[in-house]
Amino acid sequence: MEIKSSKQLYNKLLFIYTVILVCVVSALVTYFYHSTKNRFLEQRLNYTEMMNESAALYLEESSDIAEYIHEDLYKSNMELKDALHYMTEEPADYQKYRLDIYAENKTGEYKGIEKFFLDAFQAYSSLNHIVLYSYGRDEMTEYTRDGKSYRRQGDETLKEQLEERNLAGEDSFSFMKEIRDPVTMQVKGCMLLGFKSSRFESIWQYYSQAELAVYNDAGFAVFDSSGEYEIPKLMEGDRDETLEAMLGAYVERVQIGQYRVISYLEKKQAAAMPVPVLLMIFGVGTAVIAVGELFVRYYLQRLSRRLNQILDGMTKVMEGNLDVRIPADKNGDELDVISQYFNEMCVNLDEHIKKRYLAEIEQKNAEMSALQSQINPHFLYNTLEAIRMKAICNGDREVGKMLYSLAVTFRAQIKEADVITLAQELHYSKKYMELFEFRYQNQFQAAVVCPEEYLQTPVIKFVLQPVIENYFIHGIRMKEKDNRITISVKKEKFYRIIVEDNGKGMPAEELKEQNRKLKCGIMEKQSSIGVANVNRRLKAVYGEECGVSMEAVKEGGLRVILTFKPEEDEKGCREGA
Numbered sequence: 001m002e003i004k005s006s007k008q009l010y011n012k013l014l015f016i017y018t019v020i021l022v023c024v025v026s027a028l029v030t031y032f033y034h035s036t037k038n039r040f041l042e043q044r045l046n047y048t049e050m051m052n053e054s055a056a057l058y059l060e061e062s063s064d065i066a067e068y069i070h071e072d073l074y075k076s077n078m079e080l081k082d083a084l085h086y087m088t089e090e091p092a093d094y095q096k097y098r099l100d101i102y103a104e105n106k107t108g109e110y111k112g113i114e115k116f117f118l119d120a121f122q123a124y125s126s127l128n129h130i131v132l133y134s135y136g137r138d139e140m141t142e143y144t145r146d147g148k149s150y151r152r153q154g155d156e157t158l159k160e161q162l163e164e165r166n167l168a169g170e171d172s173f174s175f176m177k178e179i180r181d182p183v184t185m186q187v188k189g190c191m192l193l194g195f196k197s198s199r200f201e202s203i204w205q206y207y208s209q210a211e212l213a214v215y216n217d218a219g220f221a222v223f224d225s226s227g228e229y230e231i232p233k234l235m236e237g238d239r240d241e242t243l244e245a246m247l248g249a250y251v252e253r254v255q256i257g258q259y260r261v262i263s264y265l266e267k268k269q270a271a272a273m274p275v276p277v278l279l280m281i282f283g284v285g286t287a288v289i290a291v292g293e294l295f296v297r298y299y300l301q302r303l304s305r306r307l308n309q310i311l312d313g314m315t316k317v318m319e320g321n322l323d324v325r326i327p328a329d330k331n332g333d334e335l336d337v338i339s340q341y342f343n344e345m346c347v348n349l350d351e352h353i354k355k356r357y358l359a360e361i362e363q364k365n366a367e368m369s370a371l372q373s374q375i376n377p378h379f380l381y382n383t384l385e386a387i388r389m390k391a392i393c394n395g396d397r398e399v400g401k402m403l404y405s406l407a408v409t410f411r412a413q414i415k416e417a418d419v420i421t422l423a424q425e426l427h428y429s430k431k432y433m434e435l436f437e438f439r440y441q442n443q444f445q446a447a448v449v450c451p452e453e454y455l456q457t458p459v460i461k462f463v464l465q466p467v468i469e470n471y472f473i474h475g476i477r478m479k480e481k482d483n484r485i486t487i488s489v490k491k492e493k494f495y496r497i498i499v500e501d502n503g504k505g506m507p508a509e510e511l512k513e514q515n516r517k518l519k520c521g522i523m524e525k526q527s528s529i530g531v532a533n534v535n536r537r538l539k540a541v542y543g544e545e546c547g548v549s550m551e552a553v554k555e556g557g558l559r560v561i562l563t564f565k566p567e568e569d570e571k572g573c574r575e576g577a
Helices: 007-075 077-088 091-104 113-123 158-167 198-207 231-240 243-247 267-271 275-318 334-371 377-393 397-415 422-439 465-475 508-520 531-542 567-576
Strands: 127-134 139-144 149-153 172-180 187-196 211-216 221-224 249-256 259-266 419-421 444-449 458-460 483-491 495-501 547-552 558-564
Touching: 007 077, 007 113, 007 172, 007 187, 007 198, 007 211, 007 249, 007 259, 007 267, 007 275, 077 091, 077 113, 077 127, 077 172, 077 187, 113 127, 113 139, 127 172, 187 198, 198 211, 198 221, 243 249, 243 259, 249 267, 259 267, 275 334, 334 531, 419 422, 422 444, 422 458, 422 465, 422 483, 458 531, 465 495, 465 531, 465 558, 508 531, 508 547, 531 547, 531 558
Parallel strands: 444 483
Antiparallel strands: 127 139, 127 187, 139 149, 172 187, 211 221, 211 259, 249 259, 419 458, 483 495, 495 558, 547 558
């Protein structure tokens, strides 16, 4: 079966991720566009409101200054009298009054209306001019900040000029304050306080977002930044409360005395965004899409390479190569888990093959090696059984017992299956050791210890006999009578059959070398089954973690440990997992 590459999955994921990326970035760009637009609108409306408040505040300050000057005039007795004489008397009589007051004044200083107005100019920088008008004499005098005064009288248009100046000047706006005689409370004239209107232009230029118009109740403009609309039209819209609809703008308005302040911002202008900001938002969105696309391509290419590694590994396994391994510890994601399981599958499959095929080969080789010197094992077994019966009939029970043990051993080799119970293996081992009891009478003791719950545990046959034989060949001390060999069974993670003796033992260097060979599965050529053969059979059947190992016993001797794990335990572990 042909395994396809991951190119199709790559293209599909690339299309999906690109669509998601474009949709997400487009939503973010739309959000930032409207958010920025609303911030600009809010900022411009705030500027419009602040401009309106600043203009209204300047009007209030100017009105307060006019009120302060008017009050100060009434608080200054000499200045007030000077102003009343100035407005009611002829110039010659007024000058005579000033000289008489100056002569009477012991301080040598005359505080007249000129000095009062000069102090006012110095105290208030926004004050532009002061006009003093006499109702009785129809005379008007204008005082300026440079200390000069201009006096006019007898002109028929003088009063009209005064009213016009009160309404609005070319560069100023005014507040009129009447001057009364404090004794008779009769109105003698008025004082017109003019303030600079250029301050409104400074306010408008500072905020520079909305338009500003300042006018009085009579419809005269103090300041109009745009000049697009006539003041009467603005006043009409203001009264009818249709100014916003008429101007198509956001409007802020306030009235201070006789003056009205209108700040308005056209709605189109208010919602407009600067071109650089628009370019920045869409430029950033495009850049994010481009960078995101590069990242997606890089990520998918890495993913595709990893998928191709898995597919290539599967192809090699299909071709019969179980040694293939896929890197599975770099990213910690699901592909690493799949790679790890794939590697474990290859290992387990290889071990399964070894268990099912190599174990059979090793078992047959072991049987052939054990029986290679026997011409007819069935004939030998039957002959031994006949000799045993003859010995019993002759009353020689000891010989009969020896022949029975030998017959049991040969029968186990011939008739038993490859896998027997632990109880059977221990039984055959006892019978084998009984043969040596007759040979080495009163020279050694043998003991077998196994918990009852382990007796039915399956194990491959003839794993103990070669170890016991190895002891009687190399380990027993022939000149001593306290020889001892003990066989015990324990279970921790694996089953362990421990054969321990107090024999000759083994030098440390030789013991280390033997354990190395056992761990690596090295088996030298020999004519009989030995410990190395048992080790190789255990590893082939139960896995590399099983086998034979050796340890030195402190009081002398050797401890041989056979480790195995029956298949039923392996299945139980898998079912429990």
